[in-house]
Amino acid sequence: MKEKIDVLLSEIENDIKNVSNIKDLNELKVKYLGKKGVITILQSGIKEAIDKKEYGMFVNKAKTFFNESFDNRLNELETIELNKKLESENIDISLPSTKIPIGSANILENIIEEVEEVFMSMGYDVVDGPEVEEDKYNFELLNIPKGHPARDAQDTFYIEDENILLRSQTSPVQARTMLSAGGDKPIRMICPGKTYRRDQDDATHSHQFMQIEGLLVDKNISLSDLKGTFDVIAKKLFGENCETRFRPSYYQFTEPSVETDISCFVCKGKGCSLCKNTGWITVSGAGMVHPNVLKNCGYDPNVWSGFAFGFGAERLAMLKYGINDIRTFYQTDLRESKYFDRRDV
Numbered sequence: 001m002k003e004k005i006d007v008l009l010s011e012i013e014n015d016i017k018n019v020s021n022i023k024d025l026n027e028l029k030v031k032y033l034g035k036k037g038v039i040t041i042l043q044s045g046i047k048e049a050i051d052k053k054e055y056g057m058f059v060n061k062a063k064t065f066f067n068e069s070f071d072n073r074l075n076e077l078e079t080i081e082l083n084k085k086l087e088s089e090n091i092d093i094s095l096p097s098t099k100i101p102i103g104s105a106n107i108l109e110n111i112i113e114e115v116e117e118v119f120m121s122m123g124y125d126v127v128d129g130p131e132v133e134e135d136k137y138n139f140e141l142l143n144i145p146k147g148h149p150a151r152d153a154q155d156t157f158y159i160e161d162e163n164i165l166l167r168s169q170t171s172p173v174q175a176r177t178m179l180s181a182g183g184d185k186p187i188r189m190i191c192p193g194k195t196y197r198r199d200q201d202d203a204t205h206s207h208q209f210m211q212i213e214g215l216l217v218d219k220n221i222s223l224s225d226l227k228g229t230f231d232v233i234a235k236k237l238f239g240e241n242c243e244t245r246f247r248p249s250y251y252q253f254t255e256p257s258v259e260t261d262i263s264c265f266v267c268k269g270k271g272c273s274l275c276k277n278t279g280w281i282t283v284s285g286a287g288m289v290h291p292n293v294l295k296n297c298g299y300d301p302n303v304w305s306g307f308a309f310g311f312g313a314e315r316l317a318m319l320k321y322g323i324n325d326i327r328t329f330y331q332t333d334l335r336e337s338k339y340f341d342r343r344d345v
């Protein structure tokens with residue numbers, strides 16, 4: 001029996017050594033362990049064996065030997081086949097890779113972030129408001145009743161009926177903020193966001209643009225607080241030498257109302273094409289919150305006072321980056337963003 005088994009083991013060893021691929025190896029499994037396999041037949045011979053224990057041990061030895069040899073060879077063959085595959089599919093790592101553009105922050109976002117940082121350092125919250133707005137917030141609470149001629153300049157896009165619209169200004173967020181504050185707390189907030197008007201697009205008009213609204217409500221606030229605040233902002237955004245001035249203006253929700261100007265940073269006030277030879281550049285509308293607006297929004301105008309302002313974000317960006325066409329911001333030309341990318345990639 002022992003000799004018989006030794007012959008079998010060397011036969012198995014040879015067979016396994018001689019196969020050169022996994023398919024042939026698997027055939028050996030059939031040959032030895034299949035239904036009519038050599039070892040299987042041997043195993044069923046146990047019934048007739050004289051020394052069953054010894055017989056069983058030998059058969060098991062053959063089986064274990066086959067299984068171990070099979071597994072080892074399978075590993076070897078798998079490695080060989082994998083290497084062959086890798087060789088045939090090899091990648092030329094010396095080829096330059098395809099550059100994937102990583103994108104950059106939008107110029108307007110940059111400006112807005114800059115303004116937010118300055119205001120936050122002065123204790124202002126940055127708040128949000130809906131772009132689809134009710135007429136009530138966009139106009140009525142702001143002292144612009146239906147039929148008021150001031151609505152003409154702010155014609156916008158209406159949704160479903162005349163009371164739901166795309167906001168024509170970020171000023172409705174003033175009303176929303178005051179109403180949710182409840183009429184008894186001071187407020188300091190700015191709200192950057194998209195606004196819409198029924199304008200024909202040209203170099204200085206866009207049917208969609210961005211404003212940065214600001215509102216401060218407290219006790220004993222005067223125009224000089226607005227001037228001081230504007231002065232700090234202008235210097236932070238346009239440099240320490242920037243001077244500021246107010247010109248009288250008219251808005252329905254502020255009284256008095258002003259246009260805020262900064263000294264021209266190109267000609268330093270001497271006069272150039274940017275400032276149309278005036279030495280000054282207008283950057284926002286502003287004023288003291290109208291008593292009617294305070295009242296409409298739950299604040300007693302005999303106790304509370306405040307100021308508000310509204311910057312055009314594109315205008316700030318155009319001034320700061322020397323861009324002369326507002327459409328630049330909305331044409332999604334990647335070269336523009338790349339050119340103005342702060343990260344210098």
Ligand code: DAH
Binds near residue numbers: 309
């Ligand atoms: N909402 C005004 C506009 O779109 C801008 C503005 C002016 C906002 C004066 C203000 C303000 O808060 O006080 O033309």
